Amino acid sequence: MALIVQKYGGTSVADTGRIKAVAERVVSTAGRGNQVIVVVSAMAGETDKFERLAGEITDTPDEREMDLLLSSGERVTSALTCMAIQKTGHDSMSFTGRQVGIITDSSHTKAMIESIDASRLKEALDEGKIPVVAGFQGINEFSDVTTLGRGGSDTTAVAIAAALSADACEIYTDVEGVFTADPRIVPDARKMDRISYDEMLEMASLGAKVLHGRAVEFAKKNNVPLIVSSSFNQSPGTLVTKEDGDMEKIVVTGLAHDKNQTRITIMRVPDSPGIAATIFDAIADANINVDMIVQNISSDDNATDLSFTVSKKDEKRALEITEKVSNILGSRGVSINSDVAKVSIIGVGMQSHFGVAAQMFETLSKAGINIMMISTSEIKISCVIDVKHMETAVRALHDSFNLAKV
């Protein structure tokens, strides 16, 4: 008997009709002799609705309150999904993040899971129940509700799968798996049968929204096999797993893009030791993630331009902080550009192949696209470009690296 964790995203539980379909899929998995734990997201649109309501009240909602607000959506879905499973005649029981023993740190709206006490889940499974867990949430040491950030329900599912040594963690969404590029932009993008954790991690962090990055990290660390597939049909999906020999033959596995970026530049900041630390400590203190950082070499005036990117949602706060620090440091000023996008190529094979970066830059150059920032890791290369060229860039790179063919 296998233990399977199934996570259903917002579009998979968008209305009561979809929730009933989820219940059928769950019960049919159980009917094949498996133990099943279900993790659900908020119904599509609910989280946006909560953010809109908060936005009508204040531009700077308190994050503790935001978490209480946001966590409500998943609770609603878990109760409704549980009812739908019970309606089929199968025993079922809902669990909030707290009831499933998910303890997080206190970084409200982007909390990290510190521990899970799965005893109540085990008990429910032993009693033949199908547990339905509200994803995305936990509580901190003060017993306050926390949330894990957008897509956090994936992390809930993987964390539960890891805690209970589940045989698989199935992530159901509205796409059939992980594609070489976004099929809405690249019509001949191809669904991959498998992808390594590391590649998936890069895809996720670079803007491919199919899986939450932290979930992939958690899965890698605990070696939980992840299967990404659609809840709208029965196609097999993409297996996210450990690297194997075959994978390394492919140089570039996939492309990712991300429009949710803003570039902030501090102009002519004095080039002395500790400057970068001063700036990025201040930003980190505000719990804002900085993505790419580029510092040019110092010129005659012994000053330099320092650029970095943050998520659009953080741009207002990041700008405030940067302007404050910029004043203290005596730089010339701060500029901001929200019309940027990041395109990236990913592949474990890159490690043993030369010329991949050059091919990327040449492809973009031939398409007449200027590169603003570059960042590389062992298995990915990212370029920040003008957002208006993003789709052109993605299509050109998909062609250039021949991703439509296996």
Place this chain on the structure above:
Amino acid sequence: MALIVQKYGGTSVADTGRIKAVAERVVSTAGRGNQVIVVVSAMAGETDKFERLAGEITDTPDEREMDLLLSSGERVTSALTCMAIQKTGHDSMSFTGRQVGIITDSSHTKAMIESIDASRLKEALDEGKIPVVAGFQGINEFSDVTTLGRGGSDTTAVAIAAALSADACEIYTDVEGVFTADPRIVPDARKMDRISYDEMLEMASLGAKVLHGRAVEFAKKNNVPLIVSSSFNQSPGTLVTKEDGDMEKIVVTGLAHDKNQTRITIMRVPDSPGIAATIFDAIADANINVDMIVQNISSDDNATDLSFTVSKKDEKRALEITEKVSNILGSRGVSINSDVAKVSIIGVGMQSHFGVAAQMFETLSKAGINIMMISTSEIKISCVIDVKHMETAVRALHDSFNLAKV
């Protein structure tokens, strides 16, 4: 410095504009040197929406799951209200039922409060914060979420006021106070300045929806002064308090009506000891409240007709149970009538006045209205009549007892 608990109902927090208005009222009360605790209901329509969603999935939702579902609405409002108070510059903090230490029994969807641990609330007050509590909910001994039944946020407010020995508990709603009758039916209905707990208790249990009956009971037991008023204007409202000498001079204080009634009759049930107990034990076991019970005297066949009323929401389950028991007891059958209403007159002065019942029956008779069931207590008389005559009955009684004048 007074401690005031303010409870805002669904229409008072119907949208973010209304929530901001609530925040202003709260902060202005605090600005006059008071400590304030806020208790909020779900935004108007939310609870209905949850019930509709559950209804789309199953006719018989599990009550534990129903509670998780229903409790979400108040959490949302408490977070938003807290943000709105913070936006004014005042410190504030939200509390769920669990965080405020409300422990209930396990009667899901109509749980009773067993205890409150107000230490976290006290701490927040001591720190100068305005606590905003999600009404209507608690947790049971298994740490599962429970709800207190429709209108349960009133009870939350009074329970907190009692636990903290608050100076007053203000209940804000969309009406200006307690009226002698429903102003939508009786245009010259009059707002009362004060009413006794007992009268308010009867008004509430008899269908005047302005206050939750359990809340009034709680307030009476703990001698918490209740003030019912509108959050839409500044009129003074109605004070619900202990009886005083003046009150007794008025024979009939107010009228109530209730369309949410169904009459169930068991026909020709054998008239032997223990029969009533058998029937009503079975119904009580299903957690259904029976309101009025009428048993006629036994006729020649040593059998009797037994009628009782239940809330419309319970009629399906009550009918099922009654039919089961009826078969076992060998009665002739069960009939059901959903087209009934209850009209009631209430007044502590009734205790020392004769002829009040006679005047009520005569008034209804003159209006050509047939009485199906009668039930009396020391301070109220209720009649079940055909629902189509309800408004006529209420108007006739309001005239007959001269309620438009003080």
